[in-house]
Amino acid sequence: MPSKASFLPELACFDIDGTLVDSDHKLGPGAKEAVALLQEHGVQIALASGRPSFAATSLAGTLGITGPSMFFSGSVIICPGSSCPLEAAPLSTEDIQSCLSLSQEHNWYTELYTIDGYFTPEPHELATIHEEYMGCAPLFEELRLVEEKHRGRIYKVQLAYPFPITQKELDLFEATFPHLSLGIAYGAAHPHITFVSVTSKEGSRHQAFSHLLKHTHSAQEKTIAFGDAESDIPFLQLAAIGIAMGNAKEHVKNEADFVTRSVSEGGVLHAVQELFGW
Numbered sequence: 001m002p003s004k005a006s007f008l009p010e011l012a013c014f015d016i017d018g019t020l021v022d023s024d025h026k027l028g029p030g031a032k033e034a035v036a037l038l039q040e041h042g043v044q045i046a047l048a049s050g051r052p053s054f055a056a057t058s059l060a061g062t063l064g065i066t067g068p069s070m071f072f073s074g075s076v077i078i079c080p081g082s083s084c085p086l087e088a089a090p091l092s093t094e095d096i097q098s099c100l101s102l103s104q105e106h107n108w109y110t111e112l113y114t115i116d117g118y119f120t121p122e123p124h125e126l127a128t129i130h131e132e133y134m135g136c137a138p139l140f141e142e143l144r145l146v147e148e149k150h151r152g153r154i155y156k157v158q159l160a161y162p163f164p165i166t167q168k169e170l171d172l173f174e175a176t177f178p179h180l181s182l183g184i185a186y187g188a189a190h191p192h193i194t195f196v197s198v199t200s201k202e203g204s205r206h207q208a209f210s211h212l213l214k215h216t217h218s219a220q221e222k223t224i225a226f227g228d229a230e231s232d233i234p235f236l237q238l239a240a241i242g243i244a245m246g247n248a249k250e251h252v253k254n255e256a257d258f259v260t261r262s263v264s265e266g267g268v269l270h271a272v273q274e275l276f277g278w
Helices: 032-042 055-061 091-105 125-134 141-147 165-176 205-218 230-238 267-276
Strands: 013-014 046-047 069-071 076-078 109-114 117-120 156-159 180-186 194-200 223-227 241-246
Touching: 013 032, 013 180, 032 055, 032 076, 046 055, 046 069, 046 205, 055 241, 076 165, 076 205, 091 109, 091 141, 091 156, 091 180, 091 194, 109 125, 109 141, 117 141, 125 156, 165 180, 180 230, 194 267, 205 230, 223 230, 223 267, 230 241
Parallel strands: 013 046, 013 223, 223 241
Antiparallel strands: 069 076, 109 117, 109 156, 156 194, 180 194
């Protein structure tokens, strides 16, 4: 890991839930100060989240983040508040229909995402819980009709389980969709809930990291990344310094270069102070 005496990042990437935002869906203590410190030192800030961009506009405004960021689990690079993606990798009709068929067969809760809204068939306990994270409600509509109406403009299929996903279920997905990208995360305020994001391989977090470097004109060896979830591991591995939150699971911490305090204990600010001496 680079020493703080010689290393100043060009780009800092931040996950949102469980990293910047705590289990009460509030900005963690010191997070705003940490982002401001980085910005004062000329560091570009990018959000890197499974959230859609429309569910991060308020947070981005609060933190003064206006540059290229990653949303929809990697399938869209866009500046917060914009409706024009810099990079986008929609799912194919065939893949969406296959996901919906598998979901229906196993009775899995499912959402579809466009650039400005998300859809689920009917009111559901998981829809209510997810609305807490998103800060906006889903639209209720039959998903095959949504696919027809927004064909070529659906960027993510989101599944949610009211329990930790089993290896058997993951193996089923990977065997059925070896050409798609899967992201696994757990609810910051509901750790028993598993969220599975399905995107195109062209919309993976590995691809998204490369796109962010391109659009921010940053060098990989001059990046840092903060995260807490399994889905954040690619960014923690790809960044010059990967920083895991104290509330992350052990296997996520094992992939990081630095483990900070939890989000509720001011982990983002602690990491910035410890790594850079500011």
